[in-house]
Amino acid sequence: MKKYSWPVVFGILGFMTAAVCRADGPYHFIKEISIGGEGGWDALTVDSSAQRLYVSHGTRVVVIDLAKDTVIGEITNTPGVHDIAVAPKLNRGFVSDGREAKASIVDLKTLQTISRVDTGPNPDAILFEPGQNEVYAFNGRGQSATVIAADSGKVVTTIPLGGKPEFAGADPESHRVFDNLENKSEVAAIDTKTHQVVNRWPIAPGESASGLAVDPKNHRLFLGCDNRLMVMMDSTSGKVLATVPIGEGVDGAAFDPGTQLAFASCGQSATVTIAKEESPDKLTVVQTLKTERGARTMALDPTTHKIYLPTAKFGPRPEPGNGERRRRPPLIPGSFKILVYGMEAPAVK
Numbered sequence: 001m002k003k004y005s006w007p008v009v010f011g012i013l014g015f016m017t018a019a020v021c022r023a024d025g026p027y028h029f030i031k032e033i034s035i036g037g038e039g040g041w042d043a044l045t046v047d048s049s050a051q052r053l054y055v056s057h058g059t060r061v062v063v064i065d066l067a068k069d070t071v072i073g074e075i076t077n078t079p080g081v082h083d084i085a086v087a088p089k090l091n092r093g094f095v096s097d098g099r100e101a102k103a104s105i106v107d108l109k110t111l112q113t114i115s116r117v118d119t120g121p122n123p124d125a126i127l128f129e130p131g132q133n134e135v136y137a138f139n140g141r142g143q144s145a146t147v148i149a150a151d152s153g154k155v156v157t158t159i160p161l162g163g164k165p166e167f168a169g170a171d172p173e174s175h176r177v178f179d180n181l182e183n184k185s186e187v188a189a190i191d192t193k194t195h196q197v198v199n200r201w202p203i204a205p206g207e208s209a210s211g212l213a214v215d216p217k218n219h220r221l222f223l224g225c226d227n228r229l230m231v232m233m234d235s236t237s238g239k240v241l242a243t244v245p246i247g248e249g250v251d252g253a254a255f256d257p258g259t260q261l262a263f264a265s266c267g268q269s270a271t272v273t274i275a276k277e278e279s280p281d282k283l284t285v286v287q288t289l290k291t292e293r294g295a296r297t298m299a300l301d302p303t304t305h306k307i308y309l310p311t312a313k314f315g316p317r318p319e320p321g322n323g324e325r326r327r328r329p330p331l332i333p334g335s336f337k338i339l340v341y342g343m344e345a346p347a348v349k
Contacts, residue, residue: 025287026261026343027274030306033069033338035062041310041336043083043125043167043252044299050108053299053308054084054093057336061095063111064338066301073111078104085128085135087150094135094148096123103137103146105153115153119146125165125179131172132192138165138179145179147195157195161188167253169214169221171235178221178235180209187212187221187233201238206231211253211264218280224250224264230275232262232283242283246273254300254307261286265309267296272307272341295339306342 039058046053046066053064054075061075061084080099086092086108093106102116103123120142127136134156135148143164147156163181165188170177177190181200185207189199203209203223211224214235223231224246230253232242249268255261260277272289295309313335318327 025274025289026259027272027287027289027307027341028343030340030342030344031069033064033071033340035071035336035338036334037062037336038331038333039336040331041297042081043297044308044310044338045084045086046299046301046308047086047088047108048301048303049088053338054086055310055338056081056084057310061093066304069340075104075106075111075113077113080122082124083126085126087128087130087133087135090133090150092150094126094128094137094150096126096137098122098124098140101139101142103135103148105148117146117148117153117155120144120158125167127168127170127177129170129172129177129192131170131175134192136168136177136179136190138168140164145177145190159190159195159197161197162200163188166210167212169212171214171216171219173216174219174235176235178212178214180212180223182208182210182226185209187223187238189235189238199238201233203231203233203240205229205243206240210251213253213255213262215255215257215260215262215277217257218277220255220277220280222253222255222262222264222275224253224266226250230262230264230273230283232277241281244273244275244283244285247271247288249296251296252298252309254298256300256302256305258302259305263298263300263307265291265296265298267294267311270295272298272309289341291339291341304342306340309339309341310336311339312336 044055095104120139122141123137163184166180168179206225208226209223221233247266247269252265274287294311313332314329317329
């Protein structure tokens with residue numbers, strides 16, 4: 001996840017290739033879910049079993065009922081929240097509180113915090129790994145991963161990563177967790193039994209990857225890279241098998257095993273690139289979905305195949321003063337929302 005409290009917004013990308021600029025495809029806009037309030041956002045997480053969406057927003061996590069597309073509650077006191085992981089069978093959620101170097105452990109029924117666990121500096125991405133029943137909090141400034149036992153809430157170990165971690169994904173059957181090391185342009189492969197980094201793979205021709213998604217069946221990783229590429233990598237060997245062009249300002253990624261579609265959400269170009277894993281070594285862009293500026297992170301519900309992207313409305317960009325860099329456009333209070341896209345027919349108004 002990029003380290004800003006709301007998306008950096010630039011002009012719409014004007015030099016996309018013809019492959020990226022395809023507008024037709026299986027996905028289309030369905031609706032908006034209004035949230036409102038003030039503050040920035042980062043990642044969001046779908047709990048398919050409970051049909052809930054957990055959305056980071058300022059110092060809290062907003063909880064949405066996906067059966068009704070309405071806000072049903074909040075997890076409060078999560079300063080600088082970046083990401084949310086859920087362990088449905090344990091009825092627990094885990095929130096990375098970036099400003100306080102802690103992870104909140106939450107009762108998913110009551111949305112009350114059970115305890116807060118110390119992590120490394122600036123925990124960012126957070127991941128539940130069901131194979132070992134553990135949670136990985138990836139510490140941006142600490143360049144490490146804090147491993148927490150999901151049932152007891154105790155810290156198991158801290159793993160040095162040797163680079164700044166971004167989004168991560170798990171392949172429980174292979175006993176691996178994968179994480180993008182953004183400043184190294186590498187993927188770190190962690191053995192979940194030994195808690196050791198066992199491989200560091202370069203992602204070239206990709207650079208500075210943020211979003212990461214896993215296809216565990218075919219052992220493939222999908223990386224959203226800062227140089228406008230999606231990289232498909234073999235998760236057993238680290239070999240880069242294919243690349244496709246994407247938009248500008250990528251942060252999130254997802255993979256849908258039911259459709260074999262991989263997604264990269266790009267906030268600056270206001271697009272989601274959708275590519276199909278045609279075979280284990282072939283990746284083809286099938287759609288460039290138009291979204292809204294600032295929609296840089298995303299979550300996928302594999303049961304409905306819907307995707308969810310947070311964003312808001314922005315005011316005019318302020319002119320810089322003497323010697324200042326051009327400042328970010330202000331967020332309009334009360335405009336925070338979730339954009340919903342899917343393959344079903346949109347509701348008729």
